[in-house]
Amino acid sequence: MTAAHGLSFDIAHMLAGGLVLVSFMMLYQDRLTALLHVLGLHAFVLSLSVAWQAHIQDAPGLYIAAGIALGFKAILVPQALRRMIFRMGLHREIETVGGIGLTMLAGIALVALSLRVMLPVTVHADPVAREDIALALSVVLIGLLTMVTRRNAISQVVGFMSLENGINLAATGARGMPLVVEISVAFSVLIAFIVIGVFLFRIRERFDTVDAVAIDSARGGQR
Numbered sequence: 001m002t003a004a005h006g007l008s009f010d011i012a013h014m015l016a017g018g019l020v021l022v023s024f025m026m027l028y029q030d031r032l033t034a035l036l037h038v039l040g041l042h043a044f045v046l047s048l049s050v051a052w053q054a055h056i057q058d059a060p061g062l063y064i065a066a067g068i069a070l071g072f073k074a075i076l077v078p079q080a081l082r083r084m085i086f087r088m089g090l091h092r093e094i095e096t097v098g099g100i101g102l103t104m105l106a107g108i109a110l111v112a113l114s115l116r117v118m119l120p121v122t123v124h125a126d127p128v129a130r131e132d133i134a135l136a137l138s139v140v141l142i143g144l145l146t147m148v149t150r151r152n153a154i155s156q157v158v159g160f161m162s163l164e165n166g167i168n169l170a171a172t173g174a175r176g177m178p179l180v181v182e183i184s185v186a187f188s189v190l191i192a193f194i195v196i197g198v199f200l201f202r203i204r205e206r207f208d209t210v211d212a213v214a215i216d217s218a219r220g221g222q223r
Helices: 003-028 032-057 061-088 100-121 127-149 153-173 179-207 212-222
Strands: none
Touching (some): 003 153, 061 153, 100 127
């Protein structure tokens, strides 16, 4: 392995590791507006990682995927969610299940599990893809943890978006995904985002809250 290739691998791993670090920042946030800022940073780091993979793989199509991640996921979605919470008056703290400390410990355990599971089964894979897939699985699992431990519906949407970023990281690290697949995924997320937005407003009108536990309690009281 040449020094140039070693540097390329190091930068790719640094960007993938940075995405894991930003995922932990999501777990730490306890206010909606701060969480949305971190979501934008999460997608920005993903776009840098995809762009770097485009460079080292000599895959120009991935530059378009990086642009989609930057424009759509890092700018458009966080801004739209921020306007949504302003319109619904949700400037408040996010309630977590078990507290932030336990959630962070669970996140560390999930990263250790990802490395323990993926590194042995990808021992013959490309060196860049091997570590990136393990780190991408960490991002996916932390996204799931965010969805499970947050009681606010919008924060659960943020967890879903971070999970999808982890899937994109895995796909690009494993020698990229076809551009048509990336575009279709982006439009699928866009449609899902619009539907989620409509349902959030309907939930807000019906129950005057987007707290999942409060909604369950209200539904139970109506039976």
